Amino acid sequence: MEILRVEDLSFRYPKAEKPALSHIDFTVESGEFIVLCGPSGCGKTTLLRLLKKEVAPFGEKTGSIFFEGAPQESLTCAGEMGFVQQNPESQIVTDKVWHELAFGLENLGVPTDVIRRRVGEMASFFGIENWFRQKTDELSGGQKQLLNLASVMVMQPKLLILDEPTGQLDPIAASDFIATLQKLNRELGLTILLAEHRLEEVFPIADRIIMMEDGGILLNGEPRSIGPGLSKLDAAHHMSCALPSAVRIWQGLDIGGTCPLTVKEGREFLKRNYSGQTVTLPEPEYLHEEATVEMKNVWFRYERDLPDIMRGVSVKVYRGEIFSILGGNGAGKTTALCVVAGLLKAYRGKILINGKQVKDYKGNTLYRRCLAFLPQDPQTVFALDTVRADLSEMTEMMEIDKSEREKRLDEISARLGISHLLDRHPYDLSGGEQQKCALAKVLLSEPEILLLDEPTKGLDAYAKQNLRDTLRELKATGVTVLTVTHDVEFAAETADRCALFFDGEFISADTPRKFFAENNFYTTAANRMARELWKNAVTCEQVVECCKSVGGAK
Amino acid sequence: MKAFGNIHPSVLMMYFLSVMLVSMFASNPIIQAEALFGGALFCLCIQKRGTALRDAGFYISLFLMVAVTNPLFSHNGKTPLFFLNGNPVTLEALLCGVSIAVMVIGVLLWCKCYSEIMTSDKFLYLFGRIIPKLSLVLSMALRFIPAYIRQSRRVSRAQKAMGLYSGKSISDRVRNRMRVLTAMISWSLENAMDVSASMKARGYGQKKRTDFSIFRFQRSDCALFAVCIVLLSVPLVGMAAGVTDFTYYPGISRIETSPAAVAVYAAFGALSVLPSVLEAKEAIIWKYYVSKI
Numbered sequence: 001m002e003i004l005r006v007e008d009l010s011f012r013y014p015k016a017e018k019p020a021l022s023h024i025d026f027t028v029e030s031g032e033f034i035v036l037c038g039p040s041g042c043g044k045t046t047l048l049r050l051l052k053k054e055v056a057p058f059g060e061k062t063g064s065i066f067f068e069g070a071p072q073e074s075l076t077c078a079g080e081m082g083f084v085q086q087n088p089e090s091q092i093v094t095d096k097v098w099h100e101l102a103f104g105l106e107n108l109g110v111p112t113d114v115i116r117r118r119v120g121e122m123a124s125f126f127g128i129e130n131w132f133r134q135k136t137d138e139l140s141g142g143q144k145q146l147l148n149l150a151s152v153m154v155m156q157p158k159l160l161i162l163d164e165p166t167g168q169l170d171p172i173a174a175s176d177f178i179a180t181l182q183k184l185n186r187e188l189g190l191t192i193l194l195a196e197h198r199l200e201e202v203f204p205i206a207d208r209i210i211m212m213e214d215g216g217i218l219l220n221g222e223p224r225s226i227g228p229g230l231s232k233l234d235a236a237h238h239m240s241c242a243l244p245s246a247v248r249i250w251q252g253l254d255i256g257g258t259c260p261l262t263v264k265e266g267r268e269f270l271k272r273n274y275s276g277q278t279v280t281l282p283e284p285e286y287l288h289e290e291a292t293v294e295m296k297n298v299w300f301r302y303e304r305d306l307p308d309i310m311r312g313v314s315v316k317v318y319r320g321e322i323f324s325i326l327g328g329n330g331a332g333k334t335t336a337l338c339v340v341a342g343l344l345k346a347y348r349g350k351i352l353i354n355g356k357q358v359k360d361y362k363g364n365t366l367y368r369r370c371l372a373f374l375p376q377d378p379q380t381v382f383a384l385d386t387v388r389a390d391l392s393e394m395t396e397m398m399e400i401d402k403s404e405r406e407k408r409l410d411e412i413s414a415r416l417g418i419s420h421l422l423d424r425h426p427y428d429l430s431g432g433e434q435q436k437c438a439l440a441k442v443l444l445s446e447p448e449i450l451l452l453d454e455p456t457k458g459l460d461a462y463a464k465q466n467l468r469d470t471l472r473e474l475k476a477t478g479v480t481v482l483t484v485t486h487d488v489e490f491a492a493e494t495a496d497r498c499a500l501f502f503d504g505e506f507i508s509a510d511t512p513r514k515f516f517a518e519n520n521f522y523t524t525a526a527n528r529m530a531r532e533l534w535k536n537a538v539t540c541e542q543v544v545e546c547c548k549s550v551g552g553a554k
Numbered sequence: 555m556k557a558f559g560n561i562h563p564s565v566l567m568m569y570f571l572s573v574m575l576v577s578m579f580a581s582n583p584i585i586q587a588e589a590l591f592g593g594a595l596f597c598l599c600i601q602k603r604g605t606a607l608r609d610a611g612f613y614i615s616l617f618l619m620v621a622v623t624n625p626l627f628s629h630n631g632k633t634p635l636f637f638l639n640g641n642p643v644t645l646e647a648l649l650c651g652v653s654i655a656v657m658v659i660g661v662l663l664w665c666k667c668y669s670e671i672m673t674s675d676k677f678l679y680l681f682g683r684i685i686p687k688l689s690l691v692l693s694m695a696l697r698f699i700p701a702y703i704r705q706s707r708r709v710s711r712a713q714k715a716m717g718l719y720s721g722k723s724i725s726d727r728v729r730n731r732m733r734v735l736t737a738m739i740s741w742s743l744e745n746a747m748d749v750s751a752s753m754k755a756r757g758y759g760q761k762k763r764t765d766f767s768i769f770r771f772q773r774s775d776c777a778l779f780a781v782c783i784v785l786l787s788v789p790l791v792g793m794a795a796g797v798t799d800f801t802y803y804p805g806i807s808r809i810e811t812s813p814a815a816v817a818v819y820a821a822f823g824a825l826s827v828l829p830s831v832l833e834a835k836e837a838i839i840w841k842y843y844v845s846k847i
Contacts, residue, residue, distance in 0.1 A: 085748060106765065109764050111764060135700075381713075382737065383737040
């Protein structure tokens with residue numbers, strides 16, 4: 001039975017030149033799990049918001065939307081269609097978990113006895129009992145997003161719409177969230193429409209994938225048909241980079257057969273077609289220059305009674321390298337970065353920046369032509385009304401000529417591709433654009449050392465590639481980049497060296513190939529697929545290259 | 555703080571109000587001492603040992619300050635102890651100061667207990683009955699404030715790391731505050747958009763709201779309510795009839811020991827140790843359960 005039908009839907013925002021959506025047609029059957037994907041700015045959010053009439057944007061709309069056979073306009077109950085947004089933080093309305101769960105039902109005027117029962121039922125389904133009476137502010141990001149989902153589910157919706165719900169979560173919380181969605185779909189038969197960047201995990205569990213581009217639907221079909229479909233459109237389609245590793249390797253090899261989706265299938269696919277002994281690819285010795293950032297036996301804790309976050313950290317980061325710090329949630333990676341940036345003070349040990357201790361940098365000297373820090377949330381970098389104002393404020397601090405200032409500003413915006421965004425308000429930009437502008441702002445201080453905290457959070461695959469290219473360009477100009485990230489794939493593709501931060505220490509620091517080849521679980525999907533053939537092939541490109549070099553399929 | 559904190563908010567509210575009001579308006583030293591004792595005992599029950607010790611220092615110094623201040627400024631009374639700058643320091647004024655100090659600290663301790671036990675959700679629940687819209691607004695405000703503080707810290711840190719007005723001079727500091735504030739205004743507006751979308755998506759404003767809460771008025775609450783009413787009515791009647799009146803000036807009156815007065819002392823004493831007794835009872839019952847397992 002069909003639950004949702006969209007017929008020839010087009011939409012244009014007021015004053016926009018191009019329509020945000022043009023001629024969208026699709027249907028959703030009851031009980032389906034549909035994943036909507038595409039680069040940011042392709043109209044996913046607009047489409048999802050139009051489906052839910054309470055949050056629909058204003059603008060010119062043509063075409064029609066039917067929910068359960070009836071036109072959307074005649075729908076009266078907000079509970080029928082659940083809607084979860086990206087930011088876990090800003091969707092929570094009330095201060096207590098139990099109140100948040102009851103909020104929707106209160107709005108619908110449900111009697112309190114019924115609310116009690118439904119809230120209890122949902123809290124136990126989602127495992128919320130343990131934090132049922134807590135304040136919403138005390139929850140972790142993953143818990144917050146789970147609460148947002150649960151407080152929509154108490155209204156017993158027939159269709160659940162989610163707009164990149166895992167964008168702000170760390171990988172483990174994101175997997176938990178996806179697993180919960182799968183459980184809802186399987187056990188309750190709930191129809192789910194999910195917009196998502198991280199396709200590695202949702203591809204295998206989805207019934208159908210709808211891929212969008214520039215406000216239109218590019219592909220609409222079973223997960224297994226997406227890889228071949230995209231190859232047929234264009235062998236090197238720019239959207240391929242967003243697909244799961246198994247699909248990308250299959251596309252790269254181009255030897256036919258059914259398209260694998262998971263690591264397990266990918267591994268079998270490789271084994272079937274290429275065989276032989278496990279080969280360890282030769283790894284050239286890592287050459288480096290002198291150290292720019294050096295930590296010597298650094299200890300840090302937030303308060304006297306709290307446990308140590310850094311326990312005798314010693315590490316050297318060399319000039320002109322990209323150094324990635326990986327590690328679990330709450331391991332203290334961000335703290336370590338703040339200590340390097342001089343924002344937090346270590347109580348023991350030395351931190352040397354260019355051979356000089358951090359505490360010896362007086363006033364702002366550390367943050368001028370020396371070190372720059374880009375925090376996790378790029379919004380925190382902006383303080384003014386336009387991107388241009390924010391950037392020029394930075395150039396004014398640099399004690400250079402007026403003409404030179406303008407030139408610098410134009411140069412950096414051209415380099416990062418943000419020239420067209422300069423006159424917009426920073427908050428009106430997408431996540432990826434905000435990040436680029438924030439990066440531009442910190443780069444205007446002409447740093448030799450750039451610290452990045454979770455730079456890939458909320459970015460789509462395309463924006464990640466962009467960021468990678470930008471970092472490589474910076475590296476080429478001699479900038480040292482120190483990033484903290486959860487994103488194993490990004491680290492493997494970008495970093496010169498990776499290190500694992502665990503239990504207050506850097507456990508190992510090595511080139512990505514050595515680092516990931518040694519790990520069994522904490523490694524890229526491509527490496528997990530191919531490690532029985534090429535032990536230290538880490539990225540999809542490397543695997544494809546190795547396979548091709550062996551020569552053709554068996 | 556299991557036993558007493560789990561009582562229905564309306565009973566709790568009535569209890570705290572009655573204890574505090576009686577101890578404030580009865581100028582009788584016995585009643586004040588009882589209130590102080592009850593408050594201190596209950597504070598010990600619900601607090602960690604370390605903080606209780608630290609707090610004790612604060613309360614003792616406050617006690618001394620209040621007790622000493624009164625005789626320095628008030629020179630009423632008929633028994634001068636000594637003269638200071640030509641003004642008499644009288645026994646009556648000294649004792650009156652002690653009494654005020656006992657009362658103030660008793661009420662402070664009860665206020666502390668109140669803030670521990672009557673958490674915001676209980677308060678909201680009580681007042682939400684009267685003005686439902688206000689209770690939702692308050693709940694949203696309580697949600698918003700910690701988020702705002704956290705974000706403003708992040709902004710401030712990010713700005714500092716860019717070296718913008720992060721110097722130690724006053725002008726830099728003021729400018730930095732202003733910048734963080736303007737950034738936070740944009741953030742608040744942005745946040746409000748998301749919250750309102752989230753509220754609308756969950757049907758806010760479509761129908762008349764119901765008001766859900768996790769508190770239920772149970773039989774034990776009812777019983778406790780009755781006990782409180784009985785224990786409270788005795789001192790109220792006694793105070794109205796002037797049984798426990800006490801004066802310091804010009805001479806200290808004798809402490810009343812008539813049967814009626816003793817009844818008032820007993821009732822109020824029982825009222826002020828009630829929460830501690832409930833906690834103790836709970837603890838003992840729990841030990842008993844554990845020993846049976």
